[in-house]
Amino acid sequence: MDIQLKRGLLDVCVLAAIKSADSYGYKIIKDLKPYVELSESTLYTILKRLETARMLTVRTAEHCGRLRKYYHITAAGVRRIEEFKEEWKEMKAIASFIAKEDSDE
Amino acid sequence: MDIQLKRGLLDVCVLAAIKSADSYGYKIIKDLKPYVELSESTLYTILKRLETARMLTVRTAEHCGRLRKYYHITAAGVRRIEEFKEEWKEMKAIASFIAKEDSDE
DNA sequence: CGATATACATCGTATCACGAAGTATAGATT
DNA sequence: AATCTATACTTCGTGATACGATGTATATCG
Numbered sequence: 329m330d331i332q333l334k335r336g337l338l339d340v341c342v343l344a345a346i347k348s349a350d351s352y353g354y355k356i357i358k359d360l361k362p363y364v365e366l367s368e369s370t371l372y373t374i375l376k377r378l379e380t381a382r383m384l385t386v387r388t389a390e391h392c393g394r395l396r397k398y399y400h401i402t403a404a405g406v407r408r409i410e411e412f413k414e415e416w417k418e419m420k421a422i423a424s425f426i427a428k429e430d431s432d433e
Numbered sequence: 434m435d436i437q438l439k440r441g442l443l444d445v446c447v448l449a450a451i452k453s454a455d456s457y458g459y460k461i462i463k464d465l466k467p468y469v470e471l472s473e474s475t476l477y478t479i480l481k482r483l484e485t486a487r488m489l490t491v492r493t494a495e496h497c498g499r500l501r502k503y504y505h506i507t508a509a510g511v512r513r514i515e516e517f518k519e520e521w522k523e524m525k526a527i528a529s530f531i532a533k534e535d536s537d538e
Numbered sequence: 539c540g541a542t543a544t545a546c547a548t549c550g551t552a553t554c555a556c557g558a559a560g561t562a563t564a565g566a567t568t
Numbered sequence: 569a570a571t572c573t574a575t576a577c578t579t580c581g582t583g584a585t586a587c588g589a590t591g592t593a594t595a596t597c598g
Contacts, residue, residue, distance in 0.1 A: 329523055331586065332554080336438025337527050338586085344534035354545055363530045370586050372547065377585090394545060394594060409531065416528055418434055422442050423521050425468045426514065429449035436555060437585080443555080459576055475555050477578070482554090499563060499576060 334364055340412045342374050343383060343405045350387075352396045375399060383408055439469055445517045447479050448488060448510045455492075457501045480504060488513055 341364055345356045357371055366374075378384045383405035387398045446469055450461045462476055471479075483489045488510035492503045 329520055330441055332444075333441025333517075333520055333524060334527070335440050335554095335585075336435055337524070337531075339437075340531055341527065344531040347534050352545080354543090363527045367587055368546075369548085369588070373586075391545095392595070396545070412531065415434055415438055419438060419442070419524075422439070422446060422468045423524075426442075426445055426449040426517065429452050440554070440585095457576080459574090472556055473577075474557070474579085478555075496576095497564070501576070 329364075336415075337364065338366060338370070339374055339378060340409055342371070342378065343401055343409055346384065346399050346401050347406070347409070350398045350400045352398050356399075378405065434469075441520075442469065443471060443475070444479055444483060445514060447476070447483065448506055448514055451489065451504050451506050452511070452514070455503045455505045457503050461504075483510065 341360055342356060345351060345359050351359070353368070353371055353375065357366060357368065360366060375384070375386075379386060379399075381404070382402055384399045384401050387400065389396055389398055446465055447461060450456060450464050456464070458473070458476055458480065462471060462473065465471060480489070480491075484491060484504075486509070488507055490505045490507060492505065494501055494503055
């Protein structure tokens with residue numbers, strides 16, 4: 329899949345992945361795998377960015393001797409998802425414009 | 434609308450805008466305006482990129498004393514649109530994942 | 539004991555959208 | 569005649585971003 333195309337989805341995907349239950353980096357990657365592939369470096373960049381934007385909070389916890397950083401969505405993060413849903417309507421309009429132009433020869 | 438979100442659409446939008454009939458910069462911007470706003474600097478960057486990728490060809494013509502560069506889509510450009518339609522299916526799957534995660538509280 | 543999975547971090551690079559600023563002409567308004 | 573607006577294309581610099589490469593460290597399994 330084209331990198332440019334999925335760009336705008338990634339942040340919201342990560343937010344969606346932690347929305348119902350707090351999660352951590354490695355798990356987020358595995359959970360999202362069926363929908364979008366994203367590398368570790370990409371994910372940690374995103375998590376850092378979302379944290380700076382206060383769309384999530386972090387809590388470090390030990391799990392079987394290994395450290396884990398659990399991410400928790402904030403109200404701002406939830407709002408971001410809602411905002412995305414609105415933007416998605418515009419996206420659909422654009423996509424149908426493309427399909428329309430393509431159909432009439 | 435979020436810049437990142439529309440990124441992947443822009444190239445294909447421009448291709449769609451010239452598909453049924455050759456067009457030129459200024460007209461493309463006006464034609465796309467109802468769907469996506471894009472500045473001149475953005476458009477000309479895109480046109481240059483698509484030309485380099487051989488997805489369109491350029492022809493300069495005079496129109497009432499002013500120069501116009503008419504853009505014509507190539508077979509590769511048409512294929513790019515087809516490819517987009519496939520990618521769009523994946524995009525829809527991702528968007529419904531986001532909506533799903535968001536709905537079950 | 540070595541391979542694999544888990545878990546996180548950092549650096550550098552390439553791609554890209556866009557604002558700003560510039561050049562130039564035609565037609566309308568004052 | 570002068571000014572404004574629309575048309576039309578160009579270039580430069582910047583900030584945002586995805587990602588490969590590389591590194592650290594531990595647990596588990598064969």
